[in-house]
Amino acid sequence: MHVFAVMPDDPTIxxxxxxxxxxxxxxxxxxxxxxxxxxxDTHLRAGGYDLGSRGTMSLKERGIEYPMVLGHEVVGVVEKxxxxxxxxxxGDVRLIYPWIGCGTCRQCREGHDNRCAAGKNLGVARHxxxxxSILVPDEKYLVDTDGLDPSWAATMACSGLTAxxxxxxxxxxxxxxxxxxxxxxxxxxxxxxxxxxxxxxNICAVDVADRNLESxxxxxxxDTFNPGTxxxxxxxxxxxxxxxxxxxxxNNGATATSAFEILAKGGIMVQVGLxxxxxxxxxxxxALRMIRIEGSFVGTLAxxxxxxxxxxxxxxxxxxxxxxxxxxxxxxxxxxxxxxxGVTGRIVLRA
Ligand SMILES: [Zn+2]
Ligand SMILES: [Zn+2]
Numbered sequence: 307m308h309v310f311a312v313m314p315d316d317p318t319i320x321x322x323x324x325x326x327x328x329x330x331x332x333x334x335x336x337x338x339x340x341x342x343x344x345x346x347d348t349h350l351r352a353g354g355y356d357l358g359s360r361g362t363m364s365l366k367e368r369g370i371e372y373p374m375v376l377g378h379e380v381v382g383v384v385e386k387x388x389x390x391x392x393x394x395x396x397g398d399v400r401l402i403y404p405w406i407g408c409g410t411c412r413q414c415r416e417g418h419d420n421r422c423a424a425g426k427n428l429g430v431a432r433h434x435x436x437x438x439s440i441l442v443p444d445e446k447y448l449v450d451t452d453g454l455d456p457s458w459a460a461t462m463a464c465s466g467l468t469a470x471x472x473x474x475x476x477x478x479x480x481x482x483x484x485x486x487x488x489x490x491x492x493x494x495x496x497x498x499x500x501x502x503x504x505x506x507x508n509i510c511a512v513d514v515a516d517r518n519l520e521s522x523x524x525x526x527x528x529d530t531f532n533p534g535t536x537x538x539x540x541x542x543x544x545x546x547x548x549x550x551x552x553x554x555x556x557n558n559g560a561t562a563t564s565a566f567e568i569l570a571k572g573g574i575m576v577q578v579g580l581x582x583x584x585x586x587x588x589x590x591x592x593a594l595r596m597i598r599i600e601g602s603f604v605g606t607l608a609x610x611x612x613x614x615x616x617x618x619x620x621x622x623x624x625x626x627x628x629x630x631x632x633x634x635x636x637x638x639x640x641x642x643x644x645x646x647x648g649v650t651g652r653i654v655l656r657a
Pocket of ligand 2: 407409410411412413414422424
């Protein structure tokens, strides 16, 4: 089968031919129909993450295997099943949960696969969806998205799930307490939509691109702020009062510093983005203001199922999705566009 892969220290996406896996036991092989393109893929292609003064976290040194086939927002059609598979059959269309843990540690037993220390995520440590087919290690990771547009459904495996899980960490709040969302790309827009669908009425979106802020308004943001046109004091003014919560989908030194500055006593900052950097926080203020800081990375299988159910009930407004063909050139182009920040909503590659 064809895969569109990344090699170490090389930003080119290579079209390679690899053996098609044969599913065994509870494994399922799916033909890829849609593969969403995530900002995380740009960091994976670049080979690591910016850890501020600690340098860079190198994926090669962390033992990631190459060629690496990215793509973790995948909808596929079941092509072949292992001999113990009972819940799906050939021809079924399914969304794949990619954040796969070891299955035996405490976090996995409690349903937090995404917190597993030995996790092997699809599209990172296992071959992902920028390929003709994808092997899923257990049928339990397949979710029926009947009734949903497959391109939109694909985005629920990461973008949607990440937004859902982050919003889950700040609720319940008073519906009129200010919430600030840093970053109004695909994730931020989804978070705004989910906040609205869960009854929240006071949402300020912050982004350096005015057209993203316009999309944020359409999704239900009540205020918007472009940090290119004003400082932290101007942001505080735009928000109107100290924020009960911040969800930071950028999470660089500047946004995390602003998040800390604008929070109310007892407020929570949920740090999601992987743009990297670091932040200096006065520790006494952290205590006096009782600020909670929580990191958030994707979400659980149960949360993804819950998000799909909400979407099927019509309670999650769609985000803008741009479809492009699935090819090595398009994978490369999509990653370039995301790196440059020139995309509103989500790119989904279509086989
Ligand atoms: Zn992602
Ligand atoms: Zn585990």
